[in-house]
Amino acid sequence: MRMHTRIIGGVLAASLLTQLTACGTLFFPDRRGQIEGRIDPVIAALDAVGILFYVIPGLIAFGIDFATGAIYLPGGTSAQVDPQALQNLVDADGQIDNAKLKVLIEQSTGHSLPLDDPRLIRHSGSIEQLAAYGLRPAA
Structure with a gap:
């Protein structure tokens, strides 16, 4: 019985540690420093799982990911x-x-x-689309 409680305690400590360090910051350290963008649903879901099991560490994980910018998807160029x-x-x-x-x-x-x-699909624009962008058709 003593070994069983040690294993449970070890798993609990490891999961709390990962939640305190925030999922996005842990999994994608290269994303840190972003200011805004689209939120990565995978990181948001992992942080939400942290809220389900451990409310305070899950909220801390969300806070860290938003503060560091690791929760945002990489910016498009x-x-x-x-x-x-x-x-x-x-x-x-x-x-x-x-x-x-x-x-x-x-x-x-x-x-x-x-x-x-050969799989490339070419779409033609219309005069209405050009007008929406303030352009005139000229060829």
Whole structure:
């Protein structure tokens, strides 16, 4: 019986320790320092489990994750492309040259996209969509 209570006590101490150090800070230390963003549902659920079992440590875990920013998903990156450079991609028929587009994206972002993939689905925009962004159709 003595060994049984030691095992239960050890498991309880280990789980309290992990809850006090906060799940997001423990699992994703590279996310610390973020100010805002979308909340990671996995980290929020793990912190919520801490509230279910141990109210105070679970609240502390939420507080630490929000304070350090570890609860937020990593921020997305975006790149801007000069509209004049995009004009050079359109041929006389108004079609976009995929090879030139791929080179432009690779130069602007540093990532190579598989624009020649047969599974690629191309969507055409409409005049209404352009107007929503304050743009005029010109080809």
